[in-house]
Amino acid sequence: MSTTPTPPSLPIIDISAFVHPDPDPNIAADRKRATAHRVHEACRDAGFFYLTGHGIETEVMEKVLRLAKEFFLRPDEEKAELSISRNDQARGYQRLGENVTRYKKDFHEVPPFIPGLDLYKPVTAEHYVVRNNLPLRGENLWPKNPPEFRAEFEDYVERMKRLGQAVMGAMAMGLGMEESYFERFLDDSFWCVGGFYKGGRSGSGPFGPI
Incomplete structure (x- = not known):
């Protein structure tokens, strides 16, 4: 029995690391790198994404x-x-x-x-x-x-x-x-x-x- 494939969902990314950076520069840098990696993957693989933490x-x-x-x-x-x-x-x-x-x-x-x-x-x-x-x-x-x-x-x-x-x-x-x-x-x-x-x-x- 064939099944209808589930359409892929768009990535949901918390952008707060760039909107409200952490006061600790080391933590801020780590959070930005992690968020940037997710944004890069979303742009490369899906082309679109949702944002949370946008302020x-x-x-x-x-x-x-x-x-x-x-x-x-x-x-x-x-x-x-x-x-x-x-x-x-x-x-x-x-x-x-x-x-x-x-x-x-x-x-x-x-x-x-x-x-x-x-x-x-x-x-x-x-x-x-x-x-x-x-x-x-x-x-x-x-x-x-x-x-x-x-x-x-x-x-x-x-x-x-x-x-x-x-x-x-x-x-x-x-x-x-x-x-x-x-x-x-x-x-x-x-x-x-x-x-x-x-x-x-x-x-x-x-x-x-x-």
Whole structure:
């Protein structure tokens, strides 16, 4: 009798050694080496992994998800004020079918087609995308409601950037390099937060940032 093989599970890695290093330098170094080895194995063998010990409190993530849900349940005419068509066709609110990838509408590529709100790293007038009139040259269009949306999302972005730097440090050590090796490439990282919503007015569908 044949049996269905159990799909492999993704590794779960405690990254706290890089987020909150032990005050004892010897213990800190040992913990980082062990964590870096696990990250290296996960990248090599699975390609993806889950993180624990990342220092981003559950309350923070739940609040960001709640604010995303509240925004998507606002009236359509209010969300339309943030339309990407009023900006650079990238930053802002996208109704069904308005998402653009490589200059083509792609409906987020997979069904069911869902609306979204895209936010990117702010750019100055001197940035090359602005000087060359390229996509992403506009400003982020922040919702006025909920009132705390912008402050909470900007805080979330900063937390995720710090976590990303910690993970890159672990990856560097896993490759046998100094923890700081990738820092020279991350001093001006370009981030994106996409909020997507699928569901009726009852708010029963999944939602939140990625």
